[in-house]
Amino acid sequence: MIWFYVALGVGVLLGVGGQMLLKSGAGGETLLQQFLAPQSIIGLALYFAAALCYMYALRKIPVSIAFPSVSLSYVLVALLGFWLYGEPITMSKLAGIGLVCCGVFLITRAA
Numbered sequence: 814m815i816w817f818y819v820a821l822g823v824g825v826l827l828g829v830g831g832q833m834l835l836k837s838g839a840g841g842e843t844l845l846q847q848f849l850a851p852q853s854i855i856g857l858a859l860y861f862a863a864a865l866c867y868m869y870a871l872r873k874i875p876v877s878i879a880f881p882s883v884s885l886s887y888v889l890v891a892l893l894g895f896w897l898y899g900e901p902i903t904m905s906k907l908a909g910i911g912l913v914c915c916g917v918f919l920i921t922r923a924a
Contacts, residue, residue: 833856
């Protein structure tokens with residue numbers, strides 16, 4: 814059973830990596846340039862790999878636990894956005910991050 818949770822965690826991390834690469838490739842002047850940027854292509858590939866990991870995890874993990882767990886990616890993306898791109902983390906964002914973490918904790922404990 815542990816491997817299904819590992820796959821879920823890896824899927825979340827791959828999705829976060831994909832999101833960061835899409836942000837990195839967003840510098841093109843046109844949408845086509847942005848889409849063809851190497852970072853964007855790799856980011857999309859990471860999203861695909863994340864989907865495969867998620868599909869594997871769903872073989873044994875109830876979707877009512879797996880899908881809310883994916884919301885931890887919001888937390889990681891907000892923190893990486895701050896560290897890598899200087900995006901502000903306001904008190905409301907911190908409160909939201911706290912609520913997401915509490916929600917995931919409660920959902921996974923209820924199982």
